[in-house]
Amino acid sequence: MQDLKMTEDSKVTIPAEVQETISKVLVSDDPLDQCDFDAIEYINTIFPTEQSLTNIDDVLSKMKDKIRNLDQDIRRVVRGQSDVETEGRAALDEVRRVIGVLTSNIGEMKEQAKKSEQMVNEITADIKQLDNAKRNLTSSITMLNNLHILVEGVDKLSEACTKRNYGTAAGILQSVNDVLNQLDKHRHIPQIKQLVGQINGITDQLAEQIKADFKSVIEGRPKSKQGAAISQNQLRLLAEACLVVSTMNPDGEKNLVKDQLLEWFIDSELEEYKALFQDNQDLAWLDKIDKRYNWLKKHLIEFEERFGRMFPPKWEVSECIAVEFCKLTANQLSKVMMNRANEMNVRLLLFAFDKTSAFENLLNQRFTGVTLINDEMSKENLLNPFSGLITHCFEPHLKIYVEAQEKNLSQLIDEFVDKYQKQKFTNDRNVSEVFPSAGMLFSQYKNCLVRCVQLSTGRPLVELSFKFKKNLEEYATRVLNNNLPRLKTTSLSASGVSVINAAISATGLLQISLKEGEVVRYTKQELCQICCILLTANYCLETVQQLEKKLQEKVDKQYLDKINLSSEQDLFHRIILNCIDLLIQDIESGCELGFSLMIKTQWSTIGTPIDQSPYVKLIVDNLQQIFPFIRENLQDARKYFTQLCNRFAQVFIPKFIGYLFRCKPLRQEGAEQLLLDTHLLKKVLQELPGWESNVKSAPASYVKEVIRGMTKAEMILKVVLVPHRDVNHYIESYAKLLPDSNMEEFVKILDMKGVRRPESTLIIDSYKSLLIK
Structure with missing residues (x-):
């Protein structure tokens, strides 16, 4: 039976994306459902032979039934799609209607919200007005109260100042300062400005009065400095005066009254020290420097007993006295050392420095250094703020x-x-x-x-x-x-x-x-x-x-x-x-007898090569004796032994090659003997750094240098063994064995071979001509 054929026009082409979607949705093994369906192949499958055509009517009947069923399915699906479209349109209309209703409701709610907001504003307007009135009234009452306190404080402060009631004055002044801080924005008001002026005037009066009281009490005490010299009432009066001074730094500004008072007090405390240790006094010299520091130690103990509870702890008066003492001492020592420089020596200088350094360490342990925070010297060493306060005066004399x-x-x-x-x-x-x-x-x-x-x-x-x-x-x-x-x-x-x-x-x-x-x-x-x-x-x-x-x-x-x-x-x-x-000089000196014997040997009369020549034994014996000795003596500096080996190879091998050129004339036996000697010496040199040592490996750089240099020596002797009758072959062999050679070595090798002058000239000319090419 002949195969049925179909034209290309009868094929239905479906896009690849559609085919892929169909295959995912419709899973079927029926050949008619395949995207690559071939009708001819399908018919040939049904009717493989001519006898099978007898069933064509049954096959056609089945096909017509299948087509009929497919048509019914298609009509049912189309009707279903028409119903879905109708239902979708109805649902869309319903959604549009509901959206319209929602929009209308939202508009009504906005109108109601605006009306509610307007109503709330009307209700709260009166409340806001009352709140503002209350706030203004409170502020006015506070202002009037502050003014009352300020006016009353001025009167009381003036009265306390007159009666020297410093305890009461300290409390009043603190309250007044607090009120003034609250009225800071209103100081431009004339009445407040006038009150501030009155307060400043009273504060200045208090400052001068307190200074006068201090001078009266302190300077009026007996010079014996006995504790009973100042009464308890006077100490209490001055202690309360210090409280007043502590309140005289509004807004955290520098308290000038306190600084002036402490400066005067500390100066009066150190009057005795200045008199005892003047430049012209015997106590002022360095050999009695420890008496200076003993004076301060004793004086601080007396000060704590007499005035320890008079000054507020925050004033750190004891530390202030110590700091001023250090500065004064440094100046005095600088002057006295300058005036008596010819009397100074290192023993006296170190004695004074040690005593001073020990004293500074004592002060570091005793005080915190809080009064030195702003001092440049203390910034360098916050842990030891007193270090260097006195000892820096010794630096010019160090x-x-x-x-x-x-x-x-x-x-x-x-x-x-x-x-x-x-x-x-x-x-x-x-x-x-x-x-x-x-x-x-x-x-x-x-x-x-x-x-x-x-x-x-x-x-x-x-x-x-x-x-x-x-x-x-x-x-x-x-x-x-x-x-x-x-x-x-x-x-x-x-x-x-x-x-x-x-x-x-x-x-x-x-x-x-x-x-x-x-x-x-x-x-x-x-x-x-x-x-x-x-x-x-x-x-x-x-x-x-x-x-x-x-x-x-x-x-x-x-x-x-x-x-x-x-x-x-x-x-x-x-x-x-x-x-x-x-060391290399000595090694070379030991090899010199061997080299001398080497050039004195009649190489033209040498017969059959032996194991080694006598000169090699002399050289090897020298090297194998001295290298282990040097290695053992430089075992704590191995890098320099390696450096010595490298340096020796760089000196010895060129020298050996130089002596080779002096061994002439050479016959084949002599050249072979020298080649054997060179090979033996090459092996000895490679093993030399580790000779008679547990570490047999030689430095890599040294081995590389030995191999490079001694290989060249071997190549020179191999060139000597090459016959020179065939000039071109000889020159070719020379260039192969010694590619880095030059004309000077070429001539020397010809001289070693004992080539006569005319013949040597011809070979040299040929070599030159090849070099030019």
């Missing part, structure tokens, strides 16, 4: 202390030098350690610093740091650098007192004497001495950094830029480098 410390430190350096000279000839030390003198020196610095911080953190501390700098340079020069062992031909120059020329040129490192086959070297004790100086310089370098940091922490901020010990740190660092160079 130069005496600084100079004394400079002298002591200089003497200490002299002692170190003398002690070292005495021990120099008996020293058999084989283990390196930091010189004890370094610890003693910095311990002395610490003591000086702690003491100076107690005295001052200003300019004197800066001056002390300058003395430290000078002393450190002296220690570095006289104790460290001057005690470095020198070989007979060694000469280390110094430019200036504080500058040590630690830079030794590569050519100056070898201080040897090959006369009669001898080499000038350091003894083990001298090597140990060099390591001791290196360790000491390293200790000084680290400790100077800490010293600089501590000085910067303690010094006043305005002097912070004056503290700088970087030049001294550089000085000790140069000494360390100098020690490293001297």
Whole structure:
């Protein structure tokens, strides 16, 4: 049977969104319900063969029934949609009607609310009027009452002033001040302004009267200062007068009457002190400074007994007396020290400072310092407000202390030098350690610093740091650098007192004497001495950094830029480098006999290569003996041992290559022997830092330097082994083995091979032509 075909026009195309919605709403397995329905495929499924066409009538009948049922369903749905539309329109009309009714009701409610509000306003208008009348009446009554109090207070205050009834006057004045605060906005009214004037006049009269009473009572007492000299009535009168004075600072303003009264009273209390400790008195000098402080201690006890209950506690009169005493003492001491400066010495200065500092600490414990809150000195140290009130007068004279410390430190350096000279000839030390003198020196610095911080953190501390700098340079020069062992031909120059020329040129490192086959070297004790100086310089370098940091922490901020010990740190660092160079110098000196034997060997007559040449044994034995010794002596400064290894590799390997170029002429056997020696020496050098040590790993930077340098030496010998008959092949091999080489090395290698001049010239010309290309 042939398949049925349908044209493209017969297909119904449905959008993808519609298809997706249909599939969600109508879930069916019927092929007719699928969006990708294919009629031809469907017919072929029903009638797969020609024989099946016999049932076509039954199939058509079923299809017609299905179509009929679908039509009925469609008609039923359409009718249902028509009914829904009719019902929806009816509901919408009902909603519109209800909204109209609500709108009408809301309008009526607004009208009623306006009428209600108007009615309430009419009802409350009279109440508001009554409230305003009540408020105005209350304010008027209060004003009249205040005026009554003020008028009555003026009369009573005047009467109390006349009768010297200060207790009553204090209460009245406080009430009057309270009333005046309430009438502050009405002081422009003439009547109130007149009352304020009267009150001010009475207050001024009270102030003068109280001052006169104080002077009469205090100055009129017998000079014996016995407690019974002032009667209890007089004390009570003055105590009540103090209460009056306390009320004379309206609005929290500064109470000038109180200040004037206390200034006069404190001055009268210190009259005896001023007379006893005048500049021309023997008691005024520093050696009797503790008598000043004993006088105040005794006087404050007597004051508390006589007047302790007279002054209000808030006045802190005892503290005010102590503060004024401190200021007066500082001025007196400044004058007397200036006048008798030639009699001062560090012992007397420190004695006076210690006594004064102890007295200030006593005042800090006794008083709160509330009277010093506005003082600039107290702001720096609120916990110890009295600190520095007197001791600051010593600061201009602390130069005496600084100079004394400079002298002591200089003497200490002299002692170190003398002690070292005495021990120099008996020293058999084989283990390196930091010189004890370094610890003693910095311990002395610490003591000086702690003491100076107690005295001052200003300019004197800066001056002390300058003395430290000078002393450190002296220690570095006289104790460290001057005690470095020198070989007979060694000469280390110094430019200036504080500058040590630690830079030794590569050519100056070898201080040897090959006369009669001898080499000038350091003894083990001298090597140990060099390591001791290196360790000491390293200790000084680290400790100077800490010293600089501590000085910067303690010094006043305005002097912070004056503290700088970087030049001294550089000085000790140069000494360390100098020690490293001297150690390398000795190592090189030990290798010199081996190198001498190396160039004296007749390499053209060498036969079959052996394990190692004699010169290699000399070099290796020297290195394997001295490196463990140096490593053990620098175990407390491992970074400098690493630095020494790196420096040694940078010096030794170029020198070894230089001696290789001097081994000529070379035959193949000689070149092979040197190549074998070089390989063996390369292995020894890599293991050298950890030789006879539990730590076998060498510094990575050192190993890298050894491999790079000794590999180049091996490549040079391999080039020597390359035949030169084929010039192009030889040059190609040279460029491959020594890519970073130059013309000078090229010529030297030809010289090592023993190439004759004409042939050598031809090869060189070919090499030049290749370089040009």
